[in-house]
Amino acid sequence: MSLSSTLKQEIIKEFQTVSGDTGSPEVQIALLTRRIERLTEHLKNHTHDIHSRRGLLSMIAKRRRLLNFLGKVEKKRAAAIAKKIGLKD
Numbered sequence: 001m002s003l004s005s006t007l008k009q010e011i012i013k014e015f016q017t018v019s020g021d022t023g024s025p026e027v028q029i030a031l032l033t034r035r036i037e038r039l040t041e042h043l044k045n046h047t048h049d050i051h052s053r054r055g056l057l058s059m060i061a062k063r064r065r066l067l068n069f070l071g072k073v074e075k076k077r078a079a080a081i082a083k084k085i086g087l088k089d
Contacts, residue, residue: 002035003038007034011027011034012027012031015027015029015084025066025067025069025070025077026070026077026081029067029070029081030081030085032059032063032066033085036060039055039056039059040056043056067082067087
């Protein structure tokens with residue numbers, strides 16, 4: 001499930017580190033989190049949608065890799081973004 005451009009811009013503005021930032025790990029993690037939430041809601045209604053479930057697992061793995069990378073680079077930034085989006089990490 002893709003995000004609308006207005007929602008995407010709002011998320012980018014909230015999580016960007018500097019003006020014009022769209023590729024930092026924080027922004028990528030926030031966008032993936034929102035997509036994961038939407039796809040999870042979809043899968044609650046469509047339990048037999050195996051292809052979307054596979055995509056969901058792929059997105060979760062990508063978010064985990066980004067969080068691990070950010071944790072290796074700067075633990076404070078990783079902890080801050082995890083807390084801000086509501087992850088246990």
